[in-house]
Amino acid sequence: MQFPYQLVAKRKYSLKNVHLETGFEYDEEEVISTKTDLFSIEIEEGKIKAVKANDPASDALDAKGFLMLPAFRDMHIHLDKTLYGLPWQALSPKRRTVKDMIAYEQQIIPELLKTSVDRAEQLISLLQHYGTHFARTHFNIDPTSGLKSLEHLEKSLDNKKNSFKAELVAFPQHGLYYTDTVALMKDVAQLKSVDFIGGLDPFSIDGNIEKVLDFTVQLALDHKKGIDIHLHEVGESGMKTINYLIDKAIENQQLQGKIFVSHAFALGHLSPKETEKIAERLAEGKVGIVSSVPFRGTMMPIPVLKRYGVNVLIGNDNVQDYWSTFGSGNMLQKANLIAELYGYETEFQLSRTLQFATQSILPLDDKGNRQWPGPGDDASVVLTNASCSAEAVARISKIEALMTEGNLFWRS
Known part of the structure; x- marks a missing residue:
């Protein structure tokens, strides 16, 4: 577009x-x-x-x-890797796990990088079509991409600088230790253009929650960055990761309000009592949750989190890419989905749902x-x-x- x-x-x-x-x-x-x-x-x-x-x-x-409203903000998206702008391609049933996708990315990234500047601009134009003027975008940092995903993304954003703004998350999509990405993360953390240190499923990808999070937290402290961790894990490892991040936030006041857990699917599989307990802890540590509003097998407890004062941010995440066939790029549609999922039907409730x-x-x-x-x-x-x-x-x-x-x- x-x-x-x-x-x-x-x-x-x-x-x-x-x-x-x-x-x-x-x-x-x-x-x-x-x-x-x-x-x-x-x-x-x-x-x-x-x-x-x-x-x-x-x-x-x-x-x-016409009615004037605040412009929209997409708080979780990957502008650097999308199939948008290429011929239509649906999701493959062959790749079922995150590690499957890592192996696939290692194959296709070199070719995708050849056109990533133009495709990122097309995706930004799609977001703008629907009223979004700002995004928190993750970009791959991995041995296959090196710093090229960041360099190409920065070109795209510079070309759009008069109409679109963004904050950047350095995202070790292929793991910190599962692939050798530690040195690259140390390099990119020093850049002024990078706002957040990212992460990915520390237990299932790298096999050690404490080792990954200690490194991530220290990197953020050393370079005065925020933290935004992708966490798809559910059950014990998912909750252990969330609680460990809360502990780190409580220990380090300078990180409070700057730590976010993206997806955090583990929160969608708790009892009501457990949900309220973790919501209270998240609020205490000022740890935010960033959600793309999943449904079917996982329903995030967004109303409970909001009631306890947790900062809940919303984003599109994938927009028609090789991780997901779906994703419109429309933040107003996301608000509409939240209203439908959680039963926000009255004039007052719908007016409040615009906040997402x-x-x-x-x-x-x-x-x-x-x-x-x-x-x-x-x-x-x-x-x-x-x-x-x-x-x-x-x-x-x-x-x-x-x-x-x-x-x-x-x-x-």
Whole structure:
């Protein structure tokens, strides 16, 4: 997919006829609808400068009455390795385990790297098509890729720098010790462009939870990075890994709020009492969970985690690649899936579910007070053909315009 928008304004300008949510309509104590009104918005140097009464007669750019919402953020994706942009290819039934996939990657990565810059840009354009302006993207660090996955990804992001932003996770997809990746991880951890130290199933891949996590934590401490570990393991090894990371967070205050467990499928196989206990511990250590919202065999306890104050981030993960046939790249669809899976059906519940696409930024607080947008807020927004957040989530509304740090792109 080519970039679906055209740049129409940047730096300093105003918008008129912008619909913003202003409050909830109640029937006794029940929220039955969302109130909106038209406003004018002033943009300057990547920030929202002012939110004013609408002036339809002004010469400001016309937002055409579309609803303004915070732009979306995908907090777990692999921009460096995708089949998107290549001929259609469904998932192979021959590769069933992570180690099967590692062996397959070792075969195909050299050829994929030849076109990875262009394909990453196409995938970014797909995300932008659906209103995403920011991603936390993992990139392979392994003996087959060396630093080439990172180098190619950085080229793609540089080509998209005016419309898309990202934070980077160095991901030892082939294990730290299962393949000899330790030296590469030490090298990449020193780079300013890298924000997080990644990891993969320390027990099932490398055979030693403590050895892997001690190395990862020390690397993060030494270079002032965050940690984001892929953990597919369930049962004892999965829970031991999660608890070990919580212990490390409690021991090292500088890592609190900077450690994340991606997938964490083990949490979806606990009793209600066990779930509440681990949710309390995660909150204590300020360890976040990043989920692609699995279903069928695993249902993540997202409502319980949120109730205990755990930072839950959402991402697409795989978008039509050799790990998964599915994945749309649409964060609003992810919010819609969460609403359907967990029964968030009312106006109020649906409006709250938007947070999983925006990563916690909501136009209205729980009492219906407008809290976004305001002066000083990052000017990264979408304009969508919906009457309110609840409708946008329920109907996965079309995105008409995307603004990234004040650069406004309108669908062409």
